[in-house]
Amino acid sequence: MSGVYNFCAGPAMLPKPVMAKAQEELVNWQGLGVSVMELSHRSPEFIAVATQAEQDLRELLNIPDNYKVLFCHGGGRGQFSAVPMNLLPKDNSADYLVTGSWSKSAVAEAKHYGDINVIEAVEEHNGEKCVTCPTTWGLNPDAAYVHYCPNETVDGIEMFDVPETNGVPLVADMSSTILSRPIDISKFGVIYAGAQKNIGPSGLTLVIIRDDLLGNARKTTPAVLDYTITAEKESMFNTPPTYAWYLAGLVFQWLKNLGGVSAVEAKNIEKAQKLYQFIDQSDFYINTISAENRSRMNVPFWLKDESLNNAFLQQSEDADLLALKGHRSVGGMRASIYNAMPVEGVEALITFMKKFEQENK
Numbered sequence: 001m002s003g004v005y006n007f008c009a010g011p012a013m014l015p016k017p018v019m020a021k022a023q024e025e026l027v028n029w030q031g032l033g034v035s036v037m038e039l040s041h042r043s044p045e046f047i048a049v050a051t052q053a054e055q056d057l058r059e060l061l062n063i064p065d066n067y068k069v070l071f072c073h074g075g076g077r078g079q080f081s082a083v084p085m086n087l088l089p090k091d092n093s094a095d096y097l098v099t100g101s102w103s104k105s106a107v108a109e110a111k112h113y114g115d116i117n118v119i120e121a122v123e124e125h126n127g128e129k130c131v132t133c134p135t136t137w138g139l140n141p142d143a144a145y146v147h148y149c150p151n152e153t154v155d156g157i158e159m160f161d162v163p164e165t166n167g168v169p170l171v172a173d174m175s176s177t178i179l180s181r182p183i184d185i186s187k188f189g190v191i192y193a194g195a196q197k198n199i200g201p202s203g204l205t206l207v208i209i210r211d212d213l214l215g216n217a218r219k220t221t222p223a224v225l226d227y228t229i230t231a232e233k234e235s236m237f238n239t240p241p242t243y244a245w246y247l248a249g250l251v252f253q254w255l256k257n258l259g260g261v262s263a264v265e266a267k268n269i270e271k272a273q274k275l276y277q278f279i280d281q282s283d284f285y286i287n288t289i290s291a292e293n294r295s296r297m298n299v300p301f302w303l304k305d306e307s308l309n310n311a312f313l314q315q316s317e318d319a320d321l322l323a324l325k326g327h328r329s330v331g332g333m334r335a336s337i338y339n340a341m342p343v344e345g346v347e348a349l350i351t352f353m354k355k356f357e358q359e360n361k
């Protein structure tokens with residue numbers, strides 16, 4: 001079992017020490033004789049877990065005091081609706097940068113709520129995809145907000161520079177990049193992320209929102225998606241996903257013990273460099289994203305001879321390298337190498353890819 005590496009894009013692998021601790025505590029949490037998942041969300045014991053998790057996250061991401069952290073349900077897609085319902089007045093518009101399939105899905109949902117200005121922000125140069133120059137975007141200085149997705153999980157496109165919006169609130173879907181590298185929270189109005197990649201299990205969604213953006217939800221906004229109500233009720237308006245919140249807390253502690261987000265970033269750079277370098281020196285595998293926009297978290301790659309796809313997937317699974325199939329919309333392969341993936345997992349993948357190449361060239 002210990003030699004199994006799971007490259008799933010999400011729900012993704014969780015750190016082994018976190019899983020071991022959760023297992024150890026599963027049926028008898030802190031000597032109470034019950035599981036943490038059986039505790040009332042309003043019990044002092046669970047409130048202590050919840051408060052500690054938020055405090056650790058604040059420390060890890062250096063979240064300023066004028067930001068609220070919300071622990072919600074509904075996943076990334078829930079936020080595709082929550083963002084316009086909370087931030088887009090009926091008589092205004094929002095700018096949406098499209099850099100891949102998730103930002104495109106965010107647009108489709110936001111269009112139900114108002115005028116969405118779609119900015120196609122990826123171009124192809126010599127067969128390589130890259131994010132276009134910000135000067136070509138023509139952002140609207142009067143927009144209610146600018147939305148973008150810094151890491152496109154399906155396409156493997158990551159934007160490392162934070163867009164300059166000159167005072168217009170910036171909203172980021174960080175589902176697949178949060179906690180992988182340091183970010184300056186003060187540059188954002190809202191950050192949201194489904195938990196199932198770098199935070200914990202699915203079922204929990206984090207929202208980090210600047211105080212001054214609260215209080216603007218449309219009257220028709222369901223209370224569970226209303227940021228103001230969620231903030232006022234400290235994420236306990238309805239029963240929060242308590243077990244996922246607890247597990248996220250364990251992940252935050254694991255990250256702190258590792259040395260924090262800068263330390264994990266160094267590991268993430270090492271893993272991504274190893275894999276991209278191997279792909280680049282091979283004429284058997286290809287990745288078509290330009291160097292400056294290559295995702296550190298999700299590495300899509302294609303076999304030049306696609307008739308070998310099934311054999312690759314079967315044999316990689318036999319070698320305990322799981323979930324390497326690319327998203328159905330783009331085909332090929334994808335290795336998701338989030339924080340919890342050890343360097344050894346990437347090395348095992350490269351060793352397998354080398355062997356497969358030699359045997360099938």
Ligand SMILES: Cc1ncc(COP(=O)(O)O)c(C=O)c1O
Nearest residue numbers: 075076077078102153175176194
């Ligand atoms: C960047 C991004 N945004 C949104 C989503 C949708 O998340 P959910 O399935 O939690 O609604 C995903 C899912 O993988 C994602 O990667």
